[in-house]
Amino acid sequence: MSEPAESVDLIKLPVSQLTLGMFVSAIDKSDKGQLAITNAGQIKHKDAIVRLAKNGIKFVWVDTERSAEHCGFKKKISNNIPTSKKSQLTREKQQEQAQVILTEAKDLIRKVLAETFEGKAIEVKPFETLADSMIESVFLDEDALKCMSALRSKDAYLLEHSVNVAFLLVTFGKYLKLDREMLREMAVGGILHDIGKIKVDNKVLHKPGKLTPEEFEHMKLHQVYALDIMNETTGLSQISKDICLMHHEKLDGRGYPRGLKGDEIPRHGRMSCIVDIFDALTATRCYKEAMSPAAAFKILLSLTPFHLDRELVYEFIRCIGVYPVGSLVELSDGRIGIVWASKDRDALHPIVKCFYSLKAKRYTEVTMVDLLKSELHIERGVSPSSLDIDPTPFY
Structure with missing residues (x-):
């Protein structure tokens, strides 16, 4: 082996x-x-x-x-x-490092949301430092950060969504071979992309059901608020502003806040649209359960070419993988596991950390199954909400 x-x-x-x-x-x-x-x-x-x-x-x-x-x-x-950094970190240490970065990111966003609500201007430097740490972590061990990002709480959606959008933009940008400065500016934009929601009525923001037309119009105002906040922020690059202000635009011009159309939306803006939707679909919210990545990919493809850029959606799927690290899968023997490592492997043969048997309906001995060395195969991707168990302790 x-x-x-x-x-x-x-x-x-x-x-x-x-x-x-x-x-x-x-x-x-x-x-x-x-x-x-x-x-x-x-x-x-x-x-x-x-x-x-x-x-x-x-x-x-x-x-x-x-x-x-x-x-x-x-x-x-x-x-x-x-x-x-020649001394290599074990996966456990890498995940600890990734967890520190994600915690720092959520703490910073929480602090800035509070200050923004009070009318204070945003300081860009702390976000650039955070973006650099995130980029470094992705280049050192992308899988560790993916596993940590998979741990989500519906109560902290706004914080975790902002961090994950930034992380996904860095991962996607690295896959497309964008330079580090571009990755940094995209990451900063991702972290701040929902900053305008701090001024949205909490009853609308956290409503556990479908919004009425009037409520949806109010929700859309978060982009108007974001524009005001961006204008008051000094030192923020245009790319960061684009990520923040374009993630709800559509190629057919029916998006908001500016109704941009086609080539008016640059590639990084189109990337932000894809990443924002994917992360929202795969997160548990107060009004919906999380989708599996495979199910989310189908929706992304259904939104092309009128809403999303079809070529970029295919690139994103290739980047993330059909079974992304951190996602749950069912193997052909009925065991449930976490996709643990996929580097230098084809999409269908990752290493899977198995911990539960659907057939026996019980937790099993934790084992790492290398699908390149096993006769087993992935039967399907599963969402945490479809299982009557908590996978969190096994990450």
Whole structure:
């Protein structure tokens, strides 16, 4: 079995070579194409090694970064990232880092929403710093940030939606090979894209049902409010303003606030329309459950070519993948799992972290299933709301 994609610090060792202090990250079940990770931890007693051998385990994956120094492992060096970041992070550490970025982002947005409500001007610099951290995280480990972004709460929709739109714009822009300055400006625009909603009546903003025509017209005013806020913000690039002010425009000219049409909407503006709709569809709201990414993709395609740019929608689907990292899937054996890693793989064969059996209706041993090494396949994508379980602890 090839090395798991989640960390280049993992090495495969026979159980006979294990010593005290080594950190066992996964148990290799090569005959089943699986990695069991329920027994992860540092070996502190020889009895643990004896138990592995008695249970018929021949190989394990050892995390060299988390093993004791006396084990003699040397850190691996990657040539793909700057020297200052050569020490590779494990998936757990990468997700912790991603969680810090997302928490900082939500805290900053919460603070700015409060200040904007009080009539204070927005300072752009903190958002640029946050955008830089987000871009760096995407370039280091896109999958870790995707997994963290998949954890959502309907009560914090406005905050999480703004962060996810920024993250998706960076991911999409990186896929399209846009330069870093462009990515930064798009990220800032994504974070601020719904800033005008701070002035929308809360009864309309959080209504748990379909809006009346009058309420919808009031909701649309958030773009008018956003225009006023953008005009009072110094140092904000035109691209950031475009992301904020164009994500409700339509190619046929029937969007708002300005009714732009066709080429009047630049590519980054069209990207913001796609990303905004996709994230809204895949989020749980007070009035609807979350859709699976696959179902959301179908809706995006149905909105072309009159609303959305068809070519860009196809590019977005290729970028995110049919089964995005962090999404839930059902395997052909009836198990539910989280798409855990997809880098350098085709869309249909990611690594899936399985934790629940639909057939048995119970939680199972947590295992990593490498679909390139297994006879199993993905049966379908599922939305969290369609299951009677909480997948949050397994991210």
